[in-house]
Amino acid sequence: MDDVLSSEVVIIGGGVIGAAAAYFLCKEGAEVMIVEAEDLTAGASGACDGFLSLQTKQIGSHLDLTLESMALLPGIIEDLDIDPEYNPCGGLMLATNQDQLKELKARAKKVKAAGLEIEILGTQELKEMLPEVSKEIKGAAYCPSDAQINPIAFTLGMAQKAQGMGAKIIKGCKVENIVVTNNRVREVHTTAGSIHSRRVICAAGTGSNEIGKMIIVDIPVMPQKGQILVTEARERMLDRIVSGAEYLGTKANLDELLPKDEDAIRLGLGFTAEQTVSGNILIGSTREFAGFDKETTPEAMNAIAKNAINYLPWIKNLDVIRSFAGLRPYSPDGLPIMGPVKGVKGFYMATGHSGDGICLAAITGKLMSELVLDGETSIDISPFSLYRFK
Amino acid sequence: MQGKTGSESWQEVWDKSVNGPRALIDCWQEIPCDPCQEACAQGSIVLSSGICAPPALHAETCNGCGKCVAICPGMAIFLVDRSIGSGLARVTVPYEMRDEIRLGGEAWAVDGEGNYLAEGRITRVSGAGRPGRTMLLTIEVPEEWALKVRGVRGRRKLLEEPEEVEAIEAVEDFAFCRCEEIDYSRLREIITQGEFRSLPALRRFSRAGLGYCQGRFCQSILRSQFLADCPEEDREVESFRVRAPVRPVKLSRLGGEDG
Numbered sequence: 294m295d296d297v298l299s300s301e302v303v304i305i306g307g308g309v310i311g312a313a314a315a316y317f318l319c320k321e322g323a324e325v326m327i328v329e330a331e332d333l334t335a336g337a338s339g340a341c342d343g344f345l346s347l348q349t350k351q352i353g354s355h356l357d358l359t360l361e362s363m364a365l366l367p368g369i370i371e372d373l374d375i376d377p378e379y380n381p382c383g384g385l386m387l388a389t390n391q392d393q394l395k396e397l398k399a400r401a402k403k404v405k406a407a408g409l410e411i412e413i414l415g416t417q418e419l420k421e422m423l424p425e426v427s428k429e430i431k432g433a434a435y436c437p438s439d440a441q442i443n444p445i446a447f448t449l450g451m452a453q454k455a456q457g458m459g460a461k462i463i464k465g466c467k468v469e470n471i472v473v474t475n476n477r478v479r480e481v482h483t484t485a486g487s488i489h490s491r492r493v494i495c496a497a498g499t500g501s502n503e504i505g506k507m508i509i510v511d512i513p514v515m516p517q518k519g520q521i522l523v524t525e526a527r528e529r530m531l532d533r534i535v536s537g538a539e540y541l542g543t544k545a546n547l548d549e550l551l552p553k554d555e556d557a558i559r560l561g562l563g564f565t566a567e568q569t570v571s572g573n574i575l576i577g578s579t580r581e582f583a584g585f586d587k588e589t590t591p592e593a594m595n596a597i598a599k600n601a602i603n604y605l606p607w608i609k610n611l612d613v614i615r616s617f618a619g620l621r622p623y624s625p626d627g628l629p630i631m632g633p634v635k636g637v638k639g640f641y642m643a644t645g646h647s648g649d650g651i652c653l654a655a656i657t658g659k660l661m662s663e664l665v666l667d668g669e670t671s672i673d674i675s676p677f678s679l680y681r682f683k
Numbered sequence: 684m685q686g687k688t689g690s691e692s693w694q695e696v697w698d699k700s701v702n703g704p705r706a707l708i709d710c711w712q713e714i715p716c717d718p719c720q721e722a723c724a725q726g727s728i729v730l731s732s733g734i735c736a737p738p739a740l741h742a743e744t745c746n747g748c749g750k751c752v753a754i755c756p757g758m759a760i761f762l763v764d765r766s767i768g769s770g771l772a773r774v775t776v777p778y779e780m781r782d783e784i785r786l787g788g789e790a791w792a793v794d795g796e797g798n799y800l801a802e803g804r805i806t807r808v809s810g811a812g813r814p815g816r817t818m819l820l821t822i823e824v825p826e827e828w829a830l831k832v833r834g835v836r837g838r839r840k841l842l843e844e845p846e847e848v849e850a851i852e853a854v855e856d857f858a859f860c861r862c863e864e865i866d867y868s869r870l871r872e873i874i875t876q877g878e879f880r881s882l883p884a885l886r887r888f889s890r891a892g893l894g895y896c897q898g899r900f901c902q903s904i905l906r907s908q909f910l911a912d913c914p915e916e917d918r919e920v921e922s923f924r925v926r927a928p929v930r931p932v933k934l935s936r937l938g939g940e941d942g
């Protein structure tokens with residue numbers, strides 16, 4: 294690549310966040326280039342679940358942001374040429390004991406006050422909704438607005454649409470340096486040459502910390518590994534996305550809902566299950582800090598399988614055909630890191646989405662487009678500023 | 684790839700195979716799996732330390748019957764036979780496609796990733812008449828390849844020569860990934876659209892090789908087609924990451940309960 298490339302906006306990272314940003318920017322007529330080190334969905338967006346779960350969000354700005362994101366989804370999906378297998382199926386969160394149920398009730402109250410519909414189900418009602426749930430389950434929180442999506446198809450769909458509107462996608466192209474002069478981004482150096490650009494969005498997922506170093510800013514994103522089991526494809530068996538209360542405990546760091554077992558705590562074990570359109574059931578998951586290692590481990594697979602049987606006993610008869618692990622772009626408080634950086638004009642962060650990037654992609658893309666093109670956003674993004682960590 | 688049965692046992696298999704076929708075990712996943720041990724009437728396969736342990740072969744007592752080859756769901760056992768001499772060896776592999784391989788015909792021996800190793804003659808086909816059962820194919824190749832052979836492919840050169848591919852495509856399409864029901868023509872369409880540059884991405888996007896068999900039957904086609912159609916300067920030839928379980932396993936077993 295000898296020609297000097299240039300673009301009005303360069304997006305680093307071809308995951309769900311980069312694709313969403315490209316999609317919204319192109320809608321506004323911006324000239325966009327996505328630079329991806331490997332392939333689209335090579336990162337977390339290609340190795341995750343497809344939960345669009347409102348009830349697992351932290352109450353406050355996190356939940357509000359998710360509500361905004363979910364509201365945008367139907368419009369985007371309508372617009373895509375690839376079917377992202379969006380399914381507004383509702384979500385169940387199961388309690389294995391009375392304490393958990395009590396906690397879910399208390400939480401439901403607060404969540405309702407924040408504008409989210411949620412219902413607490415007793416064992417009888419739960420049985421009607423999920424007939425083959427374990428007898429040990431004491432009840433559940435049901436959120437009708439929870440949904441599921443195929444994250445790979447969703448990402449590809451948005452990327453393809455952006456491409457149709459003129460976006461360039463450069464694969465196998467790793468960003469190695471960012472040139473800043475007079476406090477402004479000027480150029481992006483990549484393994485495929487230099488790109489002139491005055492606006493750069495960092496949507497590099499777990500690669501964001503490295504990107505930050507290039508402009509001497511500490512972006513506190515680290516990889517948090519999640520392992521998942523995949524079962525054989527079967528007829529429709531699970532109509533809703535299902536999780537355990539401990540999953541919420543682990544995810545949102547709620548002491549009252551953390552697992553009791555030491556190994557489970559160490560692995561960050563929390564039960565999730567969803568059936569994809571192709572019929573496979575994805576069973577999750579763990580939250581581990583193991584650097585950039587993406588291997589699955591016998592220990593975690595064993596723990597995930599055992600745990601799942603506690604919630605859905607029939608699941609034990611299914612064949613597991615595969616396992617995989619993905620790396621969440623984890624931020625210290627689990628909230629995304631979005632917005633500009635002090636002293637480096639033209640550099641914007643859209644990262645740190647932790648375990649919620651699929652859910653938050655739509656709104657993140659829209660906010661990035663507003664921020665980059667208008668310099669301001671339609672909703673307050675100060676809760677997601679990098680500087681909250683000081 | 685190194686057999687977890689260890690190079691020592693491979694050496695033994697190699698030595699003993701001058702007397703006739705011996706099982707070559709290339710199983711290295713520590714997963715709960717043991718049908719090979721149960722299948723062997725000679726008691727030649729032993730999982731010394733429990734169901735997750737690597738199987739070990741006693742080449743001394745193995746009579747090369749091939750039961751273990753047919754039963755291993757991971758397609759991880761092969762037979763090597765050097766008794767024919769003259770620098771040739773016969774390798775027996777499990778085979779699930781029921782097409783174009785004919786006794787006496789020429790075929791390609793490929794390695795675990797579908798790379799071409801050598802051309803050879805098919806000297807034995809067994810189990811072909813039993814649908815749903817794994818067939819065993821024996822191919823005769825130069826001795827130096829014997830330990831590397833992991834599969835056999837028809838010599839229909841469609842995978843390397845585009846002109847012929849067009850012709851064949853016109854007359855017949857086939858579900859090359861049978862689990863996910865992906866047609867060969869669809870695969871080529873996805874590849875030539877070129878929205879990716881690596882094999883794992885091709886697999887993610889096409890879903891080929893993501894079905895029940897985990898690509899055991901189709902990944903060699905996937906790979907060769909990728910090499911044939913994806914422009915060299917763009918592509919990244921990275922192998923699939925092999926992840927446990929290498930073969931489907933009941934969730935209850937994974938969870939350490941009784942199945």
Ligand SMILES: Cc1cc2nc3c(=O)[nH]c(=O)nc-3n(C[C@H](O)[C@H](O)[C@H](O)COP(=O)(O)OP(=O)(O)OC[C@H]3O[C@@H](n4cnc5c(N)ncnc54)[C@H](O)[C@@H]3O)c2cc1C
Binds near residue numbers: 337
């Ligand atoms: C097991 C698991 C389950 C999950 N389940 C859910 C769920 O149910 N719902 C949900 O909403 N979220 C879920 N998530 C979280 C979600 O997957 C992530 O938050 C989301 O995918 C992050 O998207 P991203 O685009 O920021 O990052 P990524 O998808 O990781 O994309 C970043 C991209 O940037 C590229 N890159 C990095 N550095 C460079 C560089 N220097 N130059 C060029 N390119 C670079 C990478 O190659 C990568 O493709 C889950 C995650 C995991 C691991």
Ligand code: SF4
Binds near residue numbers: 705723726740750
């Ligand atoms: S080939 Fe037959 S005798 Fe040899 S290990 Fe296999 S089953 Fe046993």
Ligand code: SF4
Binds near residue numbers: 710716719756759760
């Ligand atoms: S995968 Fe094959 S060789 Fe390995 S333990 Fe199972 S049956 Fe035996």
